[in-house]
Amino acid sequence: MNECDKCGSPEIIIKKKQSGQKLCSKCFIESTKKKVLKDIRRQNLIEKGDKVLLGLSGGKDSVMLLDILSTLKNRGIIDLVAVTIDEGIEGYREEGVELAIKNAEKYGVEHRVVSFKQYFGTTLDKIIQNNSLDVRRNACTYCGVFRRWIFNRVSKEVGATKIATGHNLDDETQSIVMSYLEGNIQNLTRIGPKSQSKSDKFTVKIKPLREIPEKEIGLYVIAKELDVHFAGCPYAGESFRAEIGTILKQLTANHPTIMYSTLRGFDKIKPVLKKEFATESVFEVCEICGEPSASRLCKACSFLKQWEDQG
């Protein structure tokens, strides 16, 4: 029967391949929200009194997370501030910033737009264009380092105790599989729903959507008619991550639970890998920016220096 398994409505919008569960729009929204809130509790991602900095790009993942975290804010459990980073990607970022502003207003959430330009004096476009093919191919690596630097810096400026990002099941499985294939054990020891603060100068990062497939996030924002930025980053197509993402999506067609089994297996072996392989970094202070760093210069400053030296 084509009826919602929860309320009996004939208008189902999803039949989950893994469980066979059928849900109407309203029950899908409710059950997804409930799952995320349960994951947050189960993994102790957020505590009462936390001030959460939400990385709000304006894309589907971060807007869905805004939707869910704002319920925690409205219940007086957390304080919430949304931060949008303008990396300086022409023809792409402008619309995301606009939608981030619109959504933050709609949910009545404090919002800051910050930029690479403001913190680093340049844009991602400029960094990538003036650089070698190798840098262009690894745009995501560079951008990721700069974004993490900004989130961490801003979290201290606003007094946030957690940084929440919209990483979903697809993103997380990609990271795991990439690290497996690269034999990058250090990376494996760091992937997870909640960062272990290696220094008290790093704000703890959390991923509340880590167990929600990208497809269901797309469905959530459609079902709830959220206004989000659906375009993909122009640099993403060239990355190893994108290759692995395509492969995992293709595998999911024949093996609907494969991302879950990859994640479950990884979550079982990760504590063991961490115990055995995680290097205890001694943190110094970056000579240029003053942020904590494993070496004389932090990654962001050493990338910037490389780039300036070339220019």
Add this chain to the structure above:
Amino acid sequence: MNECDKCGSPEIIIKKKQSGQKLCSKCFIESTKKKVLKDIRRQNLIEKGDKVLLGLSGGKDSVMLLDILSTLKNRGIIDLVAVTIDEGIEGYREEGVELAIKNAEKYGVEHRVVSFKQYFGTTLDKIIQNNSLDVRRNACTYCGVFRRWIFNRVSKEVGATKIATGHNLDDETQSIVMSYLEGNIQNLTRIGPKSQSKSDKFTVKIKPLREIPEKEIGLYVIAKELDVHFAGCPYAGESFRAEIGTILKQLTANHPTIMYSTLRGFDKIKPVLKKEFATESVFEVCEICGEPSASRLCKACSFLKQWEDQG
């Protein structure tokens, strides 16, 4: 310059993408053989005085391994017996058996052809045809169980101390990635160049070609003009292994060292996984066949029983 890096010959047959090394046919054969013999020593796969049972399908991997192991036999280091299993796959296995016989004769190696029919009273074709779609899709799983059973039984019949198979780098990386994606940690604790004998009734299995890419094995048999069975098993196309194999081949085009990095990473974490997760099986004796087994019936006998019960 297009010259062999070792002897200067202008007729190079390989330029290795990972190292850039260029080799002529003769030097490629020599260096590959040397690498395999070095891997055997380094990993202590074979000791002086071993009697090695070589699983000889007649395909490129096992014939190359015959070529290399026969040099150890000719030097008086090991005793060698080749065993070919006729699974009963019509239109496919006959040619493999023929080429196995021909090659064993050529190298002057003792050879036995044994069959599913002889040990189990039936053929793989019959088992698969009379069964459900699920069994057909997992033909490799069933066949693998039966083949391992036969190799182990025959190794005791001929007094072999090691069972050598032609698994190559592609095969091994497939097994690793499949287990990662399935979250199958028990499997991960068992993958490696040399089985740890869980019971003295299991002959130790070794994989001397584990670090040689399938492509280089193909090139070796062509360069050495070995007469091998190049057809693929008709059942292989449907398996999860085949899907993963295709993906890894595609990734290798852009990332030439990816199978090596996957293997290296796995080999580093495997001892840790083994220590933490490997279940110490208590072995009993299978009620039907008398071989060691983790439960009342061994896997081969329980598959056969399932099949007989259905027929």
